[in-house]
Amino acid sequence: MENTREKVAAVIAKLGSSGIICDLFGGWAEELLGLREPSAHRDIDMLYRNETFKELDAKLRSIPDFEEVPLKRFRHKRAFRFYGTLCEITLVQEREGPLTLFWGDVPFRWDTPLLHGVSVEVGSEPISVVSANNLKRYRDLHKDTQPHRWRDPQALEPSA
Template structure:
């Protein structure tokens, strides 16, 4: 399936209907926030606000919604699925007191700015999107957060 705005909206609606608190992240969020020009996207990145992966790991309600896990992309901070023939990556954002935090690779804490998300518009529909502050800061710090890990993985130059 084509990775279009309508596909993103369908996936967001499916997750929201199943009770998952997500907000758009990554390249699609940058486009919604007008930080980049519209372009072709290879996947859909979402932030998932939850205390743990418990619902996904032990109960896996996503399989009943048409999501198939990609086991090789299972990390402490993210899970990846195929849905509608596209990769959907979910990044876990845990409530931690009055802060929201992601524990990258299981040992590297990253504290998100508040508010985590803002309202955006995609194809004329209001959605939750990572805030401009969080998107810009994350992109600026992405590789510097864990340089020893990125040295072992090929880097996308796009």
């Protein structure tokens, strides 16, 4: 199964039916909001608004269609494959506004509001999408989040 709009809707719906609410982020969010032309996507990026990954980790283990990617298990991120497509979830905590602590020590403050005002329909699935302002801001400041650190074995968070 290719990485299509239908797959985006299926992932969001599967997570939601398991009690995991995520907001679409990254290239797919940009495409759905008309910020970029339709193109091929390598992955599906999402944000998870919570204080920790504890609940998400427990629930993800019970969904047989999701296969965790241990080499992308960080303090700020979880990743899994859904029928061959990489899906990445970034943690957004509420700390006097939305905040992601990349690697546990690199703060990235999201603008408020975090989300686009209304859900975007994909098929029959209403999908919550990160705001255009935050998508642009993240693209502009991505290097500040120190993405090179994913190669550092010390950055990995052990499985529970």
